[in-house]
Amino acid sequence: MPEHKQTIPVVAGALMRPDGQFMLGSRPAGKPYPGYWEFPGGKVEAGETPLAALVREFQEEMGITVTHATPWLRRVHHYEHASVELLFYRIWAWQGEPQPHEGQAFAWQQPGHLSVKPMLPANDPILRSLQLPDVLNLTCIAETGRDALLDKLAQHQDAPWVIVREPQKNREQLAALVGEISEIIHPRGGKLIVNADPAWLKGWPVDGVQLNSQRLAACEARPHFAWVGASCHSRTELDRAAALGLDYALLGHVQATASHPGQAALGWDGLAACLAPAAPLPVFALGGLRTANLDAARQAGAHGVAQMRGAWQ
Structure with missing residues (x-):
């Protein structure tokens, strides 16, 4: 496993519907792993709290305002280009309708029954966790x-x-x-x-x-x-x-x-x-x-x- 001098803090969020469906987004061209599917999110900027970063990223990426999100899971993943510390949230309420602001695609998914691929490797355990009940x-x-x-x-x-x-x-x-x-x-x-x-x-x-x-x-x-x-x-x-x-x-x-x-x-x-x-x-x-x-x-x-x-x- 390669060593990385710095671990990049990243937030990611799962938009959750009342029926248990959740949203995935594709990675746009020009980023590592273009075309792979993931939970939307991005880097936490200096001086920014994870929740504030989550709200900002979802506003920038898809034009919605997150109004109710709860902390969920922490994962550290080592990619070829970087190590990332991922803080995952589940998002229960938001204002607006998701729109692709960065050329990506969005898809609602049912736990345990994905219709899109390939998935970004760091997200496999998170997808399994969504199969658990409340x-x-x-x-x-x-x-x-x-x-x-x-x-x-x-x-x-x-x-x-x-x-x-x-x-x-x-x-x-x-x-x-x-x-x-x-x-x-x-x-x-x-x-x-x-x-x-x-x-x-x-x-x-x-x-x-x-x-x-x-x-x-x-x-x-x-x-x-x-x-x-x-x-x-x-x-x-x-x-x-x-x-x-x-x-x-x-x-x-x-x-x-x-x-x-x-x-x-x-x-x-x-x-x-x-x-x-x-x-x-x-x-x-x-x-x-x-x-x-x-x-x-x-x-x-x-x-x-x-x-x-x-x-x-």
């Missing part, structure tokens, strides 16, 4: 009861992502529960992830594994599953999860919870401080939260929220 649902059968949990899942009209977290169950009990949940959510396109020893899950109808903090610390390489997440409590653990190439992390607890009596919560300011200037991988805020807290979590730099008791009430 909300993850963690099971807690000791409190909800098995029947109530399965009934609630059956009532879902969407395709939920469920993390089975039942440390009190042995392998056989866990396998039976996973099978029951799979029969409900997989026909609707939902995803099923299990917090357990990865070796247990061979042959189970799962989409991924969730590593607790002990397994994360002991992990030397990413487990071979389509989706791999980790439960984290600090920026150090988040950075380790990112270094292993994991897809997301849970971070908490943000608010006081019944399962953590007497333990100090991060709070929203603590969450934002832990994720600043942007998270190294998509983070779901956890701890006393539910879907109603989604915007606050995004403002703090999280991808979304993970809810436990709130998911089954």
